[in-house]
Amino acid sequence: MRRISIFGATGSVGESAFDLLMRAGGAEAYHTVALTGGRNIARLAEMARALRAEIALTAYPELLPELRAALAGSGVEAAAGTEAIAEAGARPSDWALSAIVGAAGLRPGLEVIKRGGLLALANKETLVAAGQLVRDSAAASGARILPVDSEHSAIYQLVDGEKLESVEAITITASGGAFRDWPLEKLASASVAEASCHPNWSMGQRITIDSASMFNKALEVIEAREFFMIAPERVKVLIHPQSIIHAMVSFRDGGSVAHLGMPDMRHAIGYALNWPERRDLPVARLDLAELGGLSFRAPDEIRWPALRLAREVMAAGGAAGAVFNAAKEQALDDFLAGHIGFTGMAEVVEETLSRASALPGFGESPRDIEAVMGWDGEARRLAAAGREG
Numbered sequence: 563m564r565r566i567s568i569f570g571a572t573g574s575v576g577e578s579a580f581d582l583l584m585r586a587g588g589a590e591a592y593h594t595v596a597l598t599g600g601r602n603i604a605r606l607a608e609m610a611r612a613l614r615a616e617i618a619l620t621a622y623p624e625l626l627p628e629l630r631a632a633l634a635g636s637g638v639e640a641a642a643g644t645e646a647i648a649e650a651g652a653r654p655s656d657w658a659l660s661a662i663v664g665a666a667g668l669r670p671g672l673e674v675i676k677r678g679g680l681l682a683l684a685n686k687e688t689l690v691a692a693g694q695l696v697r698d699s700a701a702a703s704g705a706r707i708l709p710v711d712s713e714h715s716a717i718y719q720l721v722d723g724e725k726l727e728s729v730e731a732i733t734i735t736a737s738g739g740a741f742r743d744w745p746l747e748k749l750a751s752a753s754v755a756e757a758s759c760h761p762n763w764s765m766g767q768r769i770t771i772d773s774a775s776m777f778n779k780a781l782e783v784i785e786a787r788e789f790f791m792i793a794p795e796r797v798k799v800l801i802h803p804q805s806i807i808h809a810m811v812s813f814r815d816g817g818s819v820a821h822l823g824m825p826d827m828r829h830a831i832g833y834a835l836n837w838p839e840r841r842d843l844p845v846a847r848l849d850l851a852e853l854g855g856l857s858f859r860a861p862d863e864i865r866w867p868a869l870r871l872a873r874e875v876m877a878a879g880g881a882a883g884a885v886f887n888a889a890k891e892q893a894l895d896d897f898l899a900g901h902i903g904f905t906g907m908a909e910v911v912e913e914t915l916s917r918a919s920a921l922p923g924f925g926e927s928p929r930d931i932e933a934v935m936g937w938d939g940e941a942r943r944l945a946a947a948g949r950e951g
C-alpha cells in the first residue's frame with residue numbers, strides 16, 4: 563500500500579485531497595502516515611479516523627488534550643506543535659502533500675525533501691522563500707517535487723518530455739480576483755469581506771485575498787521561476803477571467819500549448835497523487851461550446867503593484883523572496899485585523915523590501931532553514947514597524 567501524509571489536511575487543498583483519497587478507497591487503498599491541522603480538531607480527528615492514520619497533529623499545543631479526547635479508542639496517535647509537525651515530515655512516506663498555508667509549511671516540506679521523499683507541493687511559499695535551499699536539498703537527497711498549484715501543475719504537464727531550452731516563455735493566467743473590475747479609487751476602502759470572494763475558485767481565505775491583491779500571482783511568478791529555473795522575463799501573467807486556461811508554454815519555434823480544465827483543485831492534486839499515471843478524477847469535464855468564449859487582457863500594474871514587486875524580488879534574488887513572502891503575510895494579518903487598508907498591503911511590502919535590502923547579507927540566498935526563518939522574522943518586524951509609523 564502506498565504510504566501518504568498530508569500537511570494541512572483540514573484546509574481547502576487538504577479537504578480536496580481527502581476527498582480524492584476517500585473516493586479512491588480510503589484506508590483500504592492507502593496507508594496514511596500523518597495528517598496535520600490547526601484549530602479544527604473535530605475535523606482533523608474525523609479525517610484521521612476515516613483514513614486510520616498513524617498520527618494526527620495539531621499546530622497548537624494547547625489543543626492536544628482536545629485532540630487526544632477526539633481520537634480516544636481509535637488507535638491514532640496524537641501530537642501537537644510546530645516541532646512535532648516538522649518531525650512528522652521526516653517519517654517515511656511514498657507521497658506527502660504540503661498544504662499548510664504560509665511560511666509555516668516550510669519545515670515539514672523540507673523534511674520530506676531532506677529524506678529524499680516525493681513532495682506534492684501546494685505551499686507556494688516554500689519555493690518563494692527558500693527556492694535555492696529547496697533545489698540544493700532535493701539535488702542532494704534525490705527528492706522529487708511535483709507542483710500542485712494549478713498553474714504550475716499545468717506547466718509541468720505541458721513541458722513533460724520537452725527540453726527547457728526550447729521554451730521561450732511560460733504564461734500563467736490570473737482570474738483578476740474580486741476587484742478585477744472595480745474602479746481604482748474604490749480599492750483603498752475595500753473590506754475584508756469584499757476581498758474574500760473569488761469569482762471562480764473556492765480556496766482558503768488568505769489565498770483568496772491574495773488573489774484580489776494579485777499577491778498570489780506575484781508569488782506564483784516567483785514560484786514558476788524557482789521551480790522551472792526559467793529567466794524571470796520569460797514568465798508572463800495574463801488576465802483570463804474564466805480560469806479555464808491555467809497556463810501556456812510557448813516554444814522557440816513559435817508554437818504554444820495550453821492546459822485547460824474547469825477550475826477545480828482536485829485535478830492538480832489528483833495529477834500529483836497518481837503521477838506518473840493518469841487516472842479518472844471526479845472533476846467536471848470541459849464543454850467549450852457551452853462556455854462559448856474565453857477572454858484575455860493584459861495585467862494592470864497600477865491596479866496590482868504586487869506584480870511589479872515580484873519582478874523586483876526576482877531581480878534582487880538572495881533573501882528577497884523570504885522577505886517578500888513574510889512581509890506579505892504580515893501585511894495580510896494587518897489587513898485582516900483592520901490595521902491597514904487593502905492598498906496598504908502593497909505599500910507595506912514595498913517599504914519592507916526596501917528597508918531589508920539595506921541589511922547585510924540580503925544579496926545572499928539563505929543557506930539553511932534557520933537563515934530563511936531569520937529573514938522571515940526580520941521582515942515581519944520591519945513590516946509591523948512600518949505600519950506603526
Ligand code: NAD
Pocket residue numbers: 569570571572573574575576598599600601602621647660661662663664666667684685686687710711712763764765766767768769827
Ligand atoms: P487553508 O487556509 O484552507 O488551510 C491551511 C491549512 O494549514 C489548514 O489545515 C490549517 O489548519 C493549517 N495551518 C494554518 N496555519 C498553520 C500553522 N501555523 N502551522 C501548521 N498548520 C497551519 O489554505 P489553502 O487554501 O488550502 O492553501 C494551502 C496552501 O496551498 C497555501 O500555501 C496556498 O497558497 C496553496 N494553494 C492553495 C490553493 C487552493 O485552491 N486553496 C491553490 C493553489 C495553492
Ligand code: MG
Pocket residue numbers: 711712713782
Ligand atoms: Mg494557483
